Amino acid sequence: GLVIQGRDGSEFVWVPVPDINKMVMCKKNSASSVCSLVLEGNTLKCKIHNSTDLCGRLYPDDETIYTGNYTENDQTYLRDTREGCREPDNVDYYDSDSTNLQLLGVSTLEQFRTQMQTDFNKMANSVAKYKGFYIGRYELSLTDSTSSNVAGTGNGQSKRNVQTSCQDLNEPKLWYGLYKKIRDYSTDTRIESIDSTMVWNSQYDAMLSWMNRNGIATSSINPQDITRYKNQSQ
DSSP states (O other), X not given: OOEEEOTXXXXXXXXXXXXGGGTEEETTOOSSOOOOEEEETTEEEETTTTBOOEEEOOOOSOTTTSOSOOOTTTTOOOOOTTTTOXXXXXXXXXXXXXXXXXXXXXXXXXXXXXXXXXXXXXXXXXXXXHTEEEEESSXXXXXXXTOOOSSOSSOEEOOTTOOOSOSOTTOHHHHHHHHXXXXXXXXXXXXXXXXXXXXXXXXXXXXXXXXXXXXXXXXXXXXXXXXOOOOOOO
16 A cells, blocks of 8 residues: 655555445444435535434454455444444443543543544545555554653654553553554654544554455454444444
């Protein structure tokens, strides 16, 4: 894919998304039907359900875990009532922790929910407008990459042969500190006017679909490495 380099030396790969309806849907779509999302100005609107309330169209990676035979070819959206997978969403057990919220730069769980939905909407609208998105070429690291601090003191980056941000991948607070670092990347004065977030599951699925379309085997990639939010509160 096309690779670009930011002013800070970070590298990103372009992932084309010819049809936003294969990646995003409106929340009024209850199951397998496909929305008709159209960009009106800077806002995606579903012409079928008359809705601008967006969510990700997810595809399961393992039918032994997720019920039903869902594939992108038959354009079926994953809404497994047993697993409750959807995005954007939150996990109350962690997301209501005041310390975690402080790492995110918000005060309440409701503020975080709003922030996540806003981030998702911006991403979806941008993908629809530009027919794709850029994804970090390398695993996230920080400019102070030797630090074990979950929040870090440096800037986020995507560079080759750089130690990743934190050694303890089982530390829940790691996610919150890095989530804010990635959002802050787009406010870095060295960077052009962009929006940046953690990769969404719907984007990850779109990346695998693009690789498959180009004959790149993805059978060894485990999509469960990307967090799927399973709480039902949003």
